[in-house]
Amino acid sequence: EPEVTQTPSHQVTQMGQEVILRCVPISNHLYFYWYRQILGQKVEFLVSFYNNEISEKSEIFDDQFSVERPDGSNFTLKIRSTKLEDSAMYFCASKGTGANVLTFGAGSRLTVL
Amino acid sequence: AQSVTQLGSHVSVSEGALVLLRCNYSSSVPPYLFWYVQYPNQGLQLLLKYTTGATLVKGINGFEAEFKKSETSFHLTKPSAHMSDAAEYFCAVSDRSGNTPLVFGKGTRLSVIA
Numbered sequence: 001e002p003e004v005t006q007t008p009s010h011q012v013t014q015m016g017q018e019v020i021l022r023c024v025p026i027s028n029h030l031y032f033y034w035y036r037q038i039l040g041q042k043v044e045f046l047v048s049f050y051n052n053e054i055s056e057k058s059e060i061f062d063d064q065f066s067v068e069r070p071d072g073s074n075f076t077l078k079i080r081s082t083k084l085e086d087s088a089m090y091f092c093a094s095k096g097t098g099a100n101v102l103t104f105g106a107g108s109r110l111t112v113l
Numbered sequence: 114a115q116s117v118t119q120l121g122s123h124v125s126v127s128e129g130a131l132v133l134l135r136c137n138y139s140s141s142v143p144p145y146l147f148w149y150v151q152y153p154n155q156g157l158q159l160l161l162k163y164t165t166g167a168t169l170v171k172g173i174n175g176f177e178a179e180f181k182k183s184e185t186s187f188h189l190t191k192p193s194a195h196m197s198d199a200a201e202y203f204c205a206v207s208d209r210s211g212n213t214p215l216v217f218g219k220g221t222r223l224s225v226i227a
Contacts, residue, residue, distance in 0.1 A: 004156070033214065043157070043203060043217040056214060091157060100145055100164060100207070102215060106156035 002026040004105035006092050012111045013082055021077045021108045023092030031095040032075045033102060034067065036060070036088040043091065049075065082112045115140045115206045119218035127226050132176075132191040134221045136204030139185065144206045146187040147215065148178055151201040160202070163187065164209075174198065199225045 005024040013019050025032050034046040047057040049067055066078045075094075079086055089109050093102040120135040138144060148160040161172025168180040174197075178189045187204060204218040 006156075035215075035217075042219040043205075045214040045216070048214055058214075093157075101147070101159055101162060103159075104149070104157035106154070 002103070004092055004094055004103050006090075006105035006108050008108055009106065010109045010111070012113065015084060015112055016081050019079045019082055019086075019110060021079075021090050021092075021110070023075045023077070023094075023105055024073055025075055025092070025094030026096070026103055027073070029094035029096045029103070031055075031097075032067075032069070033093040033095075034077045035091045035093065035104075037091065037107075038085075038088040046077070046090075079110075082110070084112050086110060087112045115144060115208065115213075115216045117204050117206050117216055117218035119202075119204050119221050121221055122219065123222045123224065125224040125226060126194045128196055129193050132189070132194045132198065132223065134189040134202050134204075134223065136178075136187045136189065136218060137185050138187060138204075138206045140206060140208070142208060143182070144208055146178075146180060147205040147207075148172065148176070148187075148189050149203045149205060149217075151203065151220075153200070157203065160189070194223075194225045196225050196227065199223055 007022045032049040037043045047061045048055045064080045068076050089107045091107045092105045116139045118137045146163040149157040161170050163180045171177045176191045201220045203220045205215045207215050
């Protein structure tokens with residue numbers, strides 16, 4: 001069964017460092033998403049991406065965050081200068097045209113020290 | 114704006130007992146409703162969804178949920194809990210356009226006691 005793949009599964013970084021989280025969506029999907037889950041809290045929407053541009057973003061997704069689809073298969077989330085409060089599980093998801101169900105990856109756990 | 118409330122951050126049941134995880138939503142228009150499950154160290158897996166049609170929907174692993182518009186609820190049930198059901202369960206809502214992000218509840222951790 002097709003799946004969304006995320007790397008790394010866990011990354012530890014120092015505050016102020018740049019982090020790139022990578023996702024390989026399902027190959028024929030056209031809508032891509034990043035969500036995050038701070039430990040013990042709800043899963044929160046960050047950003048959606050379609051047709052090579054951001055279609056919607058939340059207030060969490062500030063100037064420190066960016067997304068890119070560099071090569072037609074990967075979908076990346078970059079955090080320019082990490083803060084302690086960026087520590088969370090980050091989930092990538094994708095959706096096909098006409099579908100109403102998101103397929104999620106296993107998540108990337110980011111720990112900022 | 115849509116929102117989801119899951120009552121109870123942690124539910125504990127005995128093996129073989131009924132599982133009931135509560136979800137109430139707020140939406141100005143009839144929504145799409147979802148339940149996702151997260152097993153330890155895994156991603157979010159779709160359990161079931163309600164879009165249109167029958168209000169009682171059946172999902173994987175013996176779970177089902179009923180959409181009750183009058184109560185704005187979408188509670189998840191399973192007649193008999195198994196140890197393997199221990200996981201985090203998330204209720205989520207989206208609008209019918211399919212183009213707005215899923216809004217999740219805070220999740221309910223289900224523990225199953227032998």
